[in-house]
Amino acid sequence: MGEESGRLGVEACRLAVIEPVPYKRIIARLDIKGSNVIKGIQMDGLRVIGPAGEIARRYYHDGVDEIVIIDTVASLYGRDAMVDLIKDITSECFVPITVGGGIRSVEDADALFRAGADKVAINTGAIARPGLISDIAQKYGAQAVVVHVEAKMTPDRGWECYTEAGREPTGIPVDAWMHKAQASGAGEFLITNVDRDGTRRGVDRELLKKCCSIVSVPVVASSGVGSVEDALQILELANVAGLAIGAAFHYNNLTPTAVREGALLRGVPVRADGGIYD
Amino acid sequence: MIEHVGVIDYGAGNVTNVSRALDFLGVNNELVSSPEKWGRFSALILPGVGSFVYGMEELRERRLTSAIIEATEFGTPLLGICLGMQLLFDFSEEGGGAEGLGLIPGVVRQLEPSPGESEIRVPHVGWSRIASVATDAVLPQGGGAFYFSHSFAADGVPEDIVTSHGFLGSRRFVASVASKRLTGLQFHPEKSSHTGLGVLKGWVQSCR
Numbered sequence: 001m002g003e004e005s006g007r008l009g010v011e012a013c014r015l016a017v018i019e020p021v022p023y024k025r026i027i028a029r030l031d032i033k034g035s036n037v038i039k040g041i042q043m044d045g046l047r048v049i050g051p052a053g054e055i056a057r058r059y060y061h062d063g064v065d066e067i068v069i070i071d072t073v074a075s076l077y078g079r080d081a082m083v084d085l086i087k088d089i090t091s092e093c094f095v096p097i098t099v100g101g102g103i104r105s106v107e108d109a110d111a112l113f114r115a116g117a118d119k120v121a122i123n124t125g126a127i128a129r130p131g132l133i134s135d136i137a138q139k140y141g142a143q144a145v146v147v148h149v150e151a152k153m154t155p156d157r158g159w160e161c162y163t164e165a166g167r168e169p170t171g172i173p174v175d176a177w178m179h180k181a182q183a184s185g186a187g188e189f190l191i192t193n194v195d196r197d198g199t200r201r202g203v204d205r206e207l208l209k210k211c212c213s214i215v216s217v218p219v220v221a222s223s224g225v226g227s228v229e230d231a232l233q234i235l236e237l238a239n240v241a242g243l244a245i246g247a248a249f250h251y252n253n254l255t256p257t258a259v260r261e262g263a264l265l266r267g268v269p270v271r272a273d274g275g276i277y278d
Numbered sequence: 279m280i281e282h283v284g285v286i287d288y289g290a291g292n293v294t295n296v297s298r299a300l301d302f303l304g305v306n307n308e309l310v311s312s313p314e315k316w317g318r319f320s321a322l323i324l325p326g327v328g329s330f331v332y333g334m335e336e337l338r339e340r341r342l343t344s345a346i347i348e349a350t351e352f353g354t355p356l357l358g359i360c361l362g363m364q365l366l367f368d369f370s371e372e373g374g375g376a377e378g379l380g381l382i383p384g385v386v387r388q389l390e391p392s393p394g395e396s397e398i399r400v401p402h403v404g405w406s407r408i409a410s411v412a413t414d415a416v417l418p419q420g421g422g423a424f425y426f427s428h429s430f431a432a433d434g435v436p437e438d439i440v441t442s443h444g445f446l447g448s449r450r451f452v453a454s455v456a457s458k459r460l461t462g463l464q465f466h467p468e469k470s471s472h473t474g475l476g477v478l479k480g481w482v483q484s485c486r
Contacts, residue, residue, distance in 0.1 A: 021402065021404075022402065022403065023423065091301070094299055095425070113292060114292075114294075116294055118295075140328075141327070143427055216399070241404070271405045272423065273473055
């Protein structure tokens with residue numbers, strides 16, 4: 001090891017392997033209606049998968065690095081159900097929890113943080129008022145604010161931002177929005193590919209590469225993973241910070257452990273001690 | 279003394295996750311936000327997320343600083359987590375400089391990547407590995423991966439109380455300390471899955 005000089009500025013440390021810091025994250029994504037996980041294909045028709053608390057625990061015990069919960073209905077009624085769900089999940093799942101869906105004000109975010117969320121994900125609310133990003137970031141820190149970009153490719157407009165769980169076009173290009181959101185204090189981005197979400201048909205690396213080149217804060221990919229190979233294709237991309245998987249986990253096409261083992265074998269830097277072995 | 283851990287609630291970050299982790303481990307605990315009757319606590323946890331300056335101001339406003347110092351002088355074990363660990367030191371350079379509780383020697387400074395490693399970003403947020411320098415009852419032997427979320431880290435800490443290092447590229451920083459009955463963890467054990475719960479459990483057991 002290096003000499004201990006007592007000053008961070010001049011400390012040298014010779015390591016055999018300098019790992020990228022931090023590890024890339026394998027994330028479980030739960031799209032929620034009420035207290036259930038649901039999944040739709042391209043937002044067309046929803047299928048109830050099961051109780052969210054139970055599903056979150058399953059993924060936690062299989063070693064996910066984080067859990068993202070998105071309320072797809074985002075009604076006032078849903079707010080209490082979400083708070084209860086967060087309290088339930090955080091009573092037994094001790095990994096970072098990101099919560100999104102219908103957050104329109106700092107007060108909405110306050111309720112979720114009080115319940116136990118570590119980060120909030122905002123889309124519609126932020127596009128309506130980008131100041132929401134800086135307001136929440138000032139109070140809780142930029143790393144607590146995730147901007148959720150729902151991107152859809154349109155022939156004449158390129159990658160366009162959508163809102164309302166991928167239903168409403170905004171006419172705003174993804175790159176312009178991501179620049180603005182980062183400047184407003186977003187600590188992280190979650191990228192949903194509206195066309196591939198829920199399909200398990202494979203991922204779109206080009207969208208991800210584009211998004212990673214626009215901003216300097218972490219970018220987490222979501223949408224389209226159907227196999228471990230799909231997952232590795234994204235995790236291998238140099239600047240992707242993590243991958244959120246929904247449908248493929250919910251339909252049991254693959255497990256968090258399988259993704260982690262595949263990543264380790266492929267030399268992708270993920271944490272090694274994932275599962276609960278006792 | 280009946281085991282009863284006080285989790286200090288001073289308005290700096292979400293203390294309920296720490297309390298829930300203790301609940302899960304079956305450790306009797308209580309959120310405490312006033313300085314009265316701390317004699318009932320067998321051990322204390324000082325959590326915290328966010329600004330050092332804000333954290334110290336909140337502690338002072340709630341008259342908690344002397345309660346903390348007196349409890350530690352009395353011999354009550356204290357665990358500082360993230361900002362809570364940083365507050366245990368003498369001083370922080372954050373926000374123009376602020377004094378800490380002065381319970382552990384050291385200065386909290388901004389984390390900076392090594393020259394030539396500009397792609398490594400601060401704040402340091404996410405899962406990273408630590409290397410333990412000493413085998414003790416609290417940390418897993420050799421190290422492990424934990425969840426971090428910070429922009430500052432302790433510096434100038436006597437070697438004999440540093441119990442692990444974290445890494446920001448090739449830059450090494452202090453990830454945990456232990457001095458007499460004081461323990462500090464820069465990472466979040468309550469967010470580090472079973473590995474983190476194991477560290478919390480190890481700390482609780484070391485207090486007995």
